[in-house]
Amino acid sequence: MSGTPIATTRSAAGMPTGKLAVWWLIGSEIVIFGGVLASYIMHRLAHGGWSEEAAHTNTWIGALNTMVLLTSSLSAVLAHQAAEKGDGKKASKLLWATIVGAVTFMIVKAFEWTEEITHGYTIASSTFWSFYYTAAGIHASHVLAGAICMYYVAKSAAKGEHLHRVENVGLYWHFVDVVWIFLFPLLYIAK
Amino acid sequence: MSEAEHSEDAHAHDGHEHNYIRIWGILVVLLIISVVGPFIGEYTEIQAITLVTAFGIAAYKAYLVVKNFMHMTAEKAFVSYIVVTCLVFMFLLYAGTAPDVMKSEGSGWEKPLWQQQEAEYAARQAALAHGGEDGHGDDHH
Amino acid sequence: MATAPATHEEHDLGHHEQSFWEKYVFSTDHKVIAMQYMFTGMAMALIGGFFAYAFRMQLAYPGMEVPGWGLVTPNDYNQLVTNHGAIMIFWVAMPVLIAAMGNYLIPLMLGCDDMVFPKLNRLSYQIFLLSAVVLLSSFFVSGGGFGGAWTMYPPLSTKAEYSLTQLGSTIFVVAVALEFVAFLLGGINFITTAMNSRAPGMKLYDVPMVVWMIVVASILFMASVGPLIAGAIMMLFDQNLGTAFFDPDRAGDPILWQHLFWFFGHPEVYVVLLPAMGIVAEIITTFSRKKLFAYRTILYTVFGTGVLSFTVWAHHQFVAGIDPRMAHVFTVTTLLISVPIAEMLFVYIATLYGGSIEYSTPMLWALAFLVEFLIGGVTGIYLGASGGDIYMHDTYFVLAHFHYTFFPIAIIGTYAGVTYWFPKMFGRHMNEFWGKVHFWGTIIPFNGIFIPLFFLGAGGQHRRIADFTVYPELAQMQPWREFATVALLIMLAFQVIFLWNFFYSMFRGRKAEKNPWKANTLEWVAPSPPPHGNFPDGLPTVYRAPYEFSHPDHDEDYWPQNEPPAEQKA
Known part of the structure; x- marks a missing residue:
């Protein structure tokens, strides 16, 4: 029953409405991750003993996943570039590459967690492991959500529709990448 | 659009x-x-x-x-303000919360397991230091 | 630009035959969604009010069979007060003041046809409705609803042996989290609409104050709720997965939850206060026929309040064993925040000064807001200072202070807004006589309920106790408790008048014209009630600030924002 309202097409702030909303969304996500990471950091700084538990995390797998996310960010930004040039087909393909990155990330994560859980490091083992699984879990749910959004954007971009959405979903994806850039040293490197 | x-x-x-x-x-x-x-x-x-x-x-x-x-720096300035404001609020949260959470005891409360774990950790560190390997581990102080 | 043909198209769409479901249930129209929020909020207010009735009866007449509920056991009592608090804040104040008023007013006042994301808007309402259903479902699980206070402090909320209802407390946290998601989505929609979709010619200083305040409130909500969402996830894991984030026996920290909660909880006070302040600003300027005094000062004050509101949260925790040095800091910031709020009250009074005041029902509510909220603010000074708070904390003094802030915000502010915009919403007037009867029948008993509670609190009556008669030194104050309960019953009875007036006027009230109050803002340009697409004669263009009442260069005493200047007309 409703077409796009005129309200959506206005741009008094000088930025397309969709992109504006994504930036506000990113702001709200900063405080969600900020809450859990701030809680984690203050605990970590107060507990010298946590470094012994953190020693059981696998830096190499963490680095591999960082690599995967950085690369998927590259394909997302290349998709944005293609969409700007009006090449919906290419943008769609590059978005699919990003989705493959997201899926790879999740698969690596699945193997990593299985390994850790079978060695007895579960979410209830200690507060360090609780934070480890909670922070990475919230992040992983964002990876999943981003992949689902990209699936729909890639589908419409292939038909040359809603090309501006390629940038918007890309912005979100880069944000998810940035969160992982901080999670990686916090959970894996700091030992 | x-x-x-x-x-x-x-x-x-x-x-x-x-x-x-x-x-x-x-x-x-x-x-x-x-x-x-x-x-x-x-x-x-x-x-x-x-x-x-x-x-x-x-x-x-x-x-x-x-x-x-x-492309945040190429966007309108308010985008940076949104992001920076949210980050500043998180530092505020940290500054207000950490003084309590980082303590193992306060007026009328204590965290027994925490104290025990830290004491054990300190003992292990001390044992390690006596063994000659000074300064290993504990990157976080 | 492209507005004219597109409006036409929208206009045509409005004439399509729509089924009941399309028009009222799954609509994406901002006005319908606003009504959905409002009626859901009203239904929840009835439930919350009923809970208040049940536990106040128990307090006044301990052990009685409360009509409609039965015996209020201590466990019942805890569930009732917990859910009364949560419902009134999250499922009444938030949806009615922010979501309903915001949805209704933002597109109309900005002169556009809808919110920027109509489908997202519908989704946020649906999530909100789901959260309400989830909350209510907690009463029907084994162990009953959650009774550990709306602040959900661990270990009461995390350990089944204390909460007595593992599933109930989990459902409670899930419901609150869903509600946050709904308002996060809604808030982003509000902010984006206000930033991008203003009418041509409308500069930032031409935006009506209530829109500014709702938008700032949405920003405060968005920036403060994150840590609590993270905290809610941690709490769900504590409840169900065996983690120990908030369990001191297992190296966790219960005070962390209090910080995460109040980092949101205190800005939340301003999240609901600001829309009420905005509604009051609109009403007092219209009914005193005077330009809003110091528009920009109010605006800067709102921003200042918003920033300061992030620095005061730990004043809720002065007795929780927090670092005493931090208590000093939070005392200072807490007392500081009374400055901008007092300033806003003074500015509103300055608007009234010298105006030709008309005591219509909305104006009475707006003036009552100023008076009652002042009492709430002033009693807060005692609590904001850590020294005073140590004596007063968790007594009925806090409870009375809290209700002297939230009752004006959530109830008086809502009644002010509803009576003011009722002609626009339904195209008919409410009955003024019964409106005034309802006003006095609400305001007088309201003071009758809560003034005794100040005395009781100062006399040492602690909160969250189902029966005070077992304490000899408190038992003698029983007449005050009965007085408060009787006042509550009178107040609740007068709400029937409002409900009757509301629903009767909706169908049978006197027809309202476009601009019955002769106000200037853009919503009064649209027909009453506005059709789908809002402005059938084309979206308006703005030429001046929103409060040009009694302007010397203009013949009439009001000058609508969209009226072209004289030289263009000539």
Whole structure:
């Protein structure tokens, strides 16, 4: 029953409405991750003993996943570039590459967690492991959500529709990448 | 949404011919440094190396992504204000919360397991120090 | 630009035959969604009010069979007060003041046809409705609803042996989290609409104050709720997965939850206060026929309040064993925040000064807001200072202070807004006589309920106790408790008048014209009630600030924002 309202097409702030909303969304996500990471950091700084538990995390797998996310960010930004040039087909393909990155990330994560859980490091083992699984879990749910959004954007971009959405979903994806850039040293490197 | 808006949006970035693959290359090199850093830190026993390569590089990587992939600096200024404001509020949360959470006891309360764990950890560290390996571990103070 | 043909198209769409479901249930129209929020909020207010009735009866007449509920056991009592608090804040104040008023007013006042994301808007209402259903479902699980206070402090909320209802407390946290998601989505929609979709010619200083305040409130909500969402996830894991984030026996920290909760909880006070302040600003300027005094000062004050509101949260925790040095800091910031709020009250009074005041029902509510909220604010000074708070904390003094802030915000502010915009919403007037009867029948008993509670609190009556008669030194104050309960019954009885007036006027009230109050803002340009698409004669253009009443260069005493200047007309 409703077409796009005129309200959506206005741009008094000088930025397309969709992109504006994504930036506000990113702001709200900063405080969600900020809450859990701030809680984690203050605990970590107060507990010298946590470094012994953190020693059981696998830096190499963490680095591999960082690599995967950085690369998927590259394909997302290349998709944005293609969409700007009006090449919906290419943008769609590059978005699919990003989705493959997201899926790879999740698969690596699945193997990593299985390994850790079978060695007895579960979410209830200690507060360090609780934070480890909670922070990475919230992040992983964002990876999943981003992949689902990209699936729909890639589908419409292939038909040359809603090309501006390629940038918007890309912005979100880069944000998810940035969160992982901080999670990686916090959970894996700091030992 | 409209074509007009999209081209207007594209126009904003025309001036910046980003070499995205180059940026990605820098990010990967930084990643390698941040993985190697702790080994050097451990070898030379200079904790600062680990901290800088871990968190300094993370901050710089985030800056690169935000600037070059998200084009935040090319956007309207209010975008930066939104992001910076949210970050500042998080530092505020940290500043107000940490003085309580980082203590193992306060007026009328204590965290027994915490104290016990830290005491055991300190004992292990002391034993290690007596064994001659001074300064190993405990990167976090 | 492209507005004219597109409006036409929208206009045509409005004439399509729509089924009941399309028009009222799954509509994406901002006005319908606003009504959905409002009626859901009203239904929840009835439930919350009923809970208040049940536990106040128990307090006044301990052990009685409360008509409609039965015996209020201590466990019942805890569930009732917990859910009364949560419902009134999250499922009444938030949906009615922010979501309903915001949805209704933002597009109309900005002169556009809808919110920028109509489908997202519908989704946020649906999530909100789901959260309400989830909350109510907690009463029907084994162990009953959650009774550990709306602040959900661990270990009461995390350990089944204390909460007595593992599933109930989990459902409670899930419901609150869903509600946050709904308002996060809604808030982003509000902010984006206000930033991008203003009418041509409308500069930032031409935006009506209530829109500014709702938008700032949405920003405060968005920036403060994150840590609590993270905290809610941690709490769910504590409840169900065996983690120990908030369990001191297992190296966790219960005070961390209090910080995460109040980092949101205190800005939340301003999240609901600001829309009420905005509604009051609109009403007092219209009914005193005077330009809003110091528009920009109010605006900067709102921003200042918003920033300061992030620095005061730990004043809720002065007795929780927090670092005493931090208590000093939070005392200072807490007392500081009374400055901008007092300033806003003074500015509103300055607007009234010298105006030709008309005591219509909305104006009475707006004036009552100023008076009652002042009492709430002033009693807060005692509690904001850590020294005073140590004596007063968790007594009925806090409870009375809290209700003297939230009752004006959530109830008086809502009644002010509903009576003011009722002609626009339904195209008919409410009955003024019964409106005034309802006003006095609400305000007088309201003071009758809560003034005794100040005395009781100062006399040492602690909160969260189902029966005070077992304490000899408190038992003698029983007449005050009965007085408060009787006042509550009178107040609740007068709400029937409002409900009757509301629903009767909706169908049978006197027809309202476009601009019955002769106000200037853009919503009064649209027909009453506005059709789908809002402005059938084309979207308006703005030529001046929103409060040009009694302007010397203009013949009439009001000058609508969209009226072209004289030289263009000539």
